[in-house]
Amino acid sequence: MNTKLTYGLATALALAAVYGVVSWRKQAELRIAFANAEAKWQAEFDRLEAALIAANAKSSATPRPASTSATAAPAVRTPGTSPQSILDELISLDPTATEEPRNETLRRIVAQFQRLADCGPDALPVIRDFLAKNQDVYYTAGDLTSTGERARRALSVFNPARTDFLVPPSLRLGLIDVLRRIGGGEAETLLAGVLATTGRGVEVAYLTRVLEEMAPTKYRDAAVAAAKELLLNPPPIDSPNRLDDNARAYLYDVLKMYGDHTYVQEAQTKLVAADGSVDRTTLGYLTSLLKEDALPVLHAAYNDPRLTNVFEKSAMLNHALKFVGGHTQANEMLASAVISDAMPHNLRSFIVMSLAGGHRAETPKDPHIIQGRLELLDYLRRNSNDERILRSIDETRGALQTLLEKRLAPQSPPPAETAPAPGAAPGE
Numbered sequence: 001m002n003t004k005l006t007y008g009l010a011t012a013l014a015l016a017a018v019y020g021v022v023s024w025r026k027q028a029e030l031r032i033a034f035a036n037a038e039a040k041w042q043a044e045f046d047r048l049e050a051a052l053i054a055a056n057a058k059s060s061a062t063p064r065p066a067s068t069s070a071t072a073a074p075a076v077r078t079p080g081t082s083p084q085s086i087l088d089e090l091i092s093l094d095p096t097a098t099e100e101p102r103n104e105t106l107r108r109i110v111a112q113f114q115r116l117a118d119c120g121p122d123a124l125p126v127i128r129d130f131l132a133k134n135q136d137v138y139y140t141a142g143d144l145t146s147t148g149e150r151a152r153r154a155l156s157v158f159n160p161a162r163t164d165f166l167v168p169p170s171l172r173l174g175l176i177d178v179l180r181r182i183g184g185g186e187a188e189t190l191l192a193g194v195l196a197t198t199g200r201g202v203e204v205a206y207l208t209r210v211l212e213e214m215a216p217t218k219y220r221d222a223a224v225a226a227a228k229e230l231l232l233n234p235p236p237i238d239s240p241n242r243l244d245d246n247a248r249a250y251l252y253d254v255l256k257m258y259g260d261h262t263y264v265q266e267a268q269t270k271l272v273a274a275d276g277s278v279d280r281t282t283l284g285y286l287t288s289l290l291k292e293d294a295l296p297v298l299h300a301a302y303n304d305p306r307l308t309n310v311f312e313k314s315a316m317l318n319h320a321l322k323f324v325g326g327h328t329q330a331n332e333m334l335a336s337a338v339i340s341d342a343m344p345h346n347l348r349s350f351i352v353m354s355l356a357g358g359h360r361a362e363t364p365k366d367p368h369i370i371q372g373r374l375e376l377l378d379y380l381r382r383n384s385n386d387e388r389i390l391r392s393i394d395e396t397r398g399a400l401q402t403l404l405e406k407r408l409a410p411q412s413p414p415p416a417e418t419a420p421a422p423g424a425a426p427g428e
Contacts, residue, residue, distance in 0.1 A: 083123040086116045087130060090171055091137055106167050109139055113174045117181040124182065127175050128190055137171040138241060169243055173206055180210045188214050195219065195226055199235040201247030208254050220258050227254040228263050252285035264290065268297050276306040278315050287319045292327065295320060299329040302336075310343045314351075321354055322362055325372030335376065339383050349392040352380070356399035363403070370404045 090112050095105040116123050168174030176194070179187040188211070195207040208223040231251050237244045255263055270282045278301075287294045301307065302316045317337055323330040334355075338348050350359065355373045357363025364370050377397045384390055 081115065081119075083116060083119045083126040086112055086119070086123075087126050090116070090174070093139070094137070095139055106139070109174070110167060113168065113178055116175075117178045120182055121184065121186065123178065124186055124190065127179060131172065131175060131190075131194055138169065139171070139174075140165075140167050140169045169202075172203065176203070176206055176210060180214065183214065192219060192222065195222060198226075199230065200237065200244065201227075201230055201250040202243040204230060205250035205253050208257065212257075223254050224258055224260050224262070227251040231263060232266070246281075248281050249284075252281065256285065256289050259289070261289070268301075271297065271301045272304045272307050274306065276308050276312065278307070278312045280315065283315070283319065292323050295323060295327055295329045299333060302333050310347070313337065314343065314347060317351070321351070324355060325364065325369040325376060326366075331372075331376050335380060335383075338380050338389065341386075345386060345388050348386075348389055352377070352389065352392040353396050356396050356403065364400070365407070367404060367407045370400050370407065374400050374404070 090109065093105055093109050093112070095102045095109070116127075165173065168177060176191065179191050191207055191211055191214075195204065195211065198204060198207070204223065204226045208219070208227075211219040211223070228251075231248060234247065243250075252267075264286065267282050267286055270279050271286065273279060286297055290297070298316055298320050302313060302320075307313055307316070314337070317333050320327075320330040320333050324334050325331070334351060337343055337351055343351075353359070354361035355364075355377070364373065374397060377393050377400070381390060381393050381397075384393065
């Protein structure tokens with residue numbers, strides 16, 4: 001009976017070990033698959049960018065109509081080149097619905113925006129009238145299936161707070177860029193009016209950058225007020241798309257741009273949701289804005305009783321790792337994660353080894369930080385009984401000790417230059 005029991009336990013342990021290896025391999029395969037997909041998308045993006053640059057260069061080679069002034073005669077336009085006709089074509093273009101290749105349509109869109117900008121101030125009334133309608137046409141931001149359902153994507157092809165678009169995702173954003181290129185007081189006033197009335201986060205972010213370029217700091221208060229208003233009272237959006245999914249990221253970007261802290265207290269309340277999940281967008285905003293001053297916020301959220309999922313907790317801890325060894329709250333968060341059995345031992349070992357750098361973790365350079373991490377590892381060793389964790393602690397301690405010795409080693413002075421003998425030629 002004892003032999004059978006022993007055999008059964010050994011078999012169970014072996015199966016558990018195999019399961020752990022297979023699970024780890026599956027995760028690795030998934031990471032590789034995501035990386036390959038991202039690389040393929042980037043290659044396509046680069047190809048399209050090169051084609052658009054070539055198209056713009058070709059368009060720029062043709063003579064542009066001279067800009068009009070108060071005394072200049074109005075430019076004579078051929079049929080189809082009036083601002084209204086150009087705008088009408090932009091309204092009709094849809095890369096997802098036309099029979100021609102998508103890239104060809106995108107090139108036409110870029111070319112038409114250039115033609116509209118070439119119209120100069122004559123285009124302002126047409127642009128003003130369209131923006132006042134609160135209508136839009138989506139070029140690269142549409143994310144709906146043919147049945148009207150939201151399409152799911154494994155990888156987002158947009159940086160959540162990106163506003164340097166190669167192709168305007170929508171007609172309104174393209175028109176805002178046209179106003180930027182036309183410039184002048186009337187265009188600036190029109191842009192400021194849209195900033196005060198738009199209900200879309202991406203437009204607030206893009207308008208803020210455009211107006212900051214045209215008139216530095218002039219619209220700071222208006223931009224911050226617009227961003228905070230939409231964060232506090234987000235309006236309903238008809239036919240939302242990916243840009244609207246990332247609305248808070250765009251609005252947070254405006255606050256970070258001006259270093260505004262007036263929304264920090266409200267953001268803290270949104271960091272951990274009622275279901276115990278971490279709001280990654282808010283987490284990124286707080287950590288990038290506050291940096292090490294975010295540690296009290298992270299520490300409090302890490303110990304929030306609603307936060308029970310170990311992977312959600314590790315996302316919080318990841319932002320505190322760079323401060324371990326120099327801040328008590330960061331030390332406490334790491335010690336809690338490593339000593340507890342709640343997290344998988346592989347994850348805990350990774351957390352320990354990251355203290356010496358590598359695996360995208362920053363290698364510590366300050367001797368005081370290195371010494372603080374060594375002392376923390378000593379504490380972890382006294383309070384851990386998992387042999388695998390202890391091995392990780394010992395390996396990391398050795399790596400940190402080597403780093404410390406290199407930092408504390410006296411630097412040899414550079415060799416003194418020997419003065420040439422009197423009368424000797426240089427180099428002798």
